[in-house]
Amino acid sequence: LKLIDQRRLPASLELVSLSEVKEVSEAIRQMVVRGAPAIGATAGFGLAIAAAQSEASTREKLIGELDSAAALLRAARPTAANLEWALERIMHIARDFRGDVADLRGLVLKAAQDLADQDVETNQRMARFGASLIEDGDTIIHHCNTGALAAVDWGTALGAIRMAHEQGKRVHVLVDETRPRLQGARLTAWELERLGIPYEIITDGMAGYFLRKGEAQKVMFGADRIAANGDVVNKIGTYMLALAARESRVPAYAVAPTSTVDLSLAQGSEAPIEERDPSEVLGIQIAGEAAAPLRARARNPAFDVTPHRLLAGIVTEKGLVRPPFRENLARTSAG
Ligand code: MRU
Numbered sequence: 457l458k459l460i461d462q463r464r465l466p467a468s469l470e471l472v473s474l475s476e477v478k479e480v481s482e483a484i485r486q487m488v489v490r491g492a493p494a495i496g497a498t499a500g501f502g503l504a505i506a507a508a509q510s511e512a513s514t515r516e517k518l519i520g521e522l523d524s525a526a527a528l529l530r531a532a533r534p535t536a537a538n539l540e541w542a543l544e545r546i547m548h549i550a551r552d553f554r555g556d557v558a559d560l561r562g563l564v565l566k567a568a569q570d571l572a573d574q575d576v577e578t579n580q581r582m583a584r585f586g587a588s589l590i591e592d593g594d595t596i597i598h599h600c601n602t603g604a605l606a607a608v609d610w611g612t613a614l615g616a617i618r619m620a621h622e623q624g625k626r627v628h629v630l631v632d633e634t635r636p637r638l639q640g641a642r643l644t645a646w647e648l649e650r651l652g653i654p655y656e657i658i659t660d661g662m663a664g665y666f667l668r669k670g671e672a673q674k675v676m677f678g679a680d681r682i683a684a685n686g687d688v689v690n691k692i693g694t695y696m697l698a699l700a701a702r703e704s705r706v707p708a709y710a711v712a713p714t715s716t717v718d719l720s721l722a723q724g725s726e727a728p729i730e731e732r733d734p735s736e737v738l739g740i741q742i743a744g745e746a747a748a749p750l751r752a753r754a755r756n757p758a759f760d761v762t763p764h765r766l767l768a769g770i771v772t773e774k775g776l777v778r779p780p781f782r783e784n785l786a787r788t789s790a791g
Pocket of ligand 1: 607612680690
């Protein structure tokens with residue numbers, strides 16, 4: 457499996473090659489690859505690698521090994537619903553299969569490839585719905601990275617912005633840098649640069665300033681998990697951005713495929729929130745010196761919950777979901 461090493465961007469575009477399921481799980485944990493749909497698709501190929509390398513001589517033994525591989529991959533990062541969704545989908549196909557063990561290996565690879573191919577289609581459909589919300593001349597505040605790097609191709613919120621740009625609408629993006637890992641400054645800016653879409657990077661704390669001044673007409677971000685009531689779990693900082701948008705009466709939209717919707721959660725506060733190493737917060741240097749005292753402690757929740765009442769809508773591949781989210785999300789997820 458070859459992945460772009462997102463930790464190296466924007467300085468260099470490098471690929472890493474992985475050939476063991478343990479390496480795939482570690483690549484997800486260390487954020488070589490990140491973004492909810494991208495880690496789902498990657499985990500699918502992790503299962504394909506586990507199947508290809510297995511020496512199991514019976515179907516039952518191979519399923520047992522795939523279950524262990526799925527548990528390893530699932531444990532890599534807890535918050536994005538797409539990770540467990542992808543694993544569950546492929547395991548379901550594998551468990552239902554009645555042929556011999558060699559064919560099962562091929563089937564797992566095919567299922568992983570199908571899932572990745574479908575992600576592109578899903579994203580393009582979602583991008584068209586998202587683009588219909590964007591007007592010519594809009595400035596959009598965007599959080600984290602939700603582009604092609606975060607999916608198999610195209611992306612979620614950034615996909616909608618890209619679609620609007622390709623439709624000939626003039627768009628300008630204010631890119632939240634997205635502390636602490638700077639997915640906005642490093643990855644979103646890199647993608648926008650390549651796409652030729654005008655942008656400026658702002659620090660996360662500046663968003664309220666621009667919203668209040670009337671310099672942004674939309675706020676758009678992705679989602680890692682969406683609860684049944686429409687609460688959106690997304691990159692840390694999304695909640696404050698949505699609050700500021702509401703105060704300035706600027707519509708905030710989450711853009712995410714239905715594979716991100718977790719109807720088993722009544723509300724966002726039930727979602728597992730990943731706490732990452734505080735060194736991600738403390739590691740920043742100014743002029744070559746640590747920005748915080750040597751013994752400083754820090755907290756590092758990687759995601760927060762934006763209550764559904766702060767959202768103007770949720771854009772999915774099946775259309776735009778408006779409030780009341782509980783009824784409309786259930787209907788949309790069911791197709
Ligand atoms: O910690 P990350 O970089 O994996 O978090 C990613 C995000 O929060 C994205 O905004 C999210 O996955 C939704 S869009 C693909």
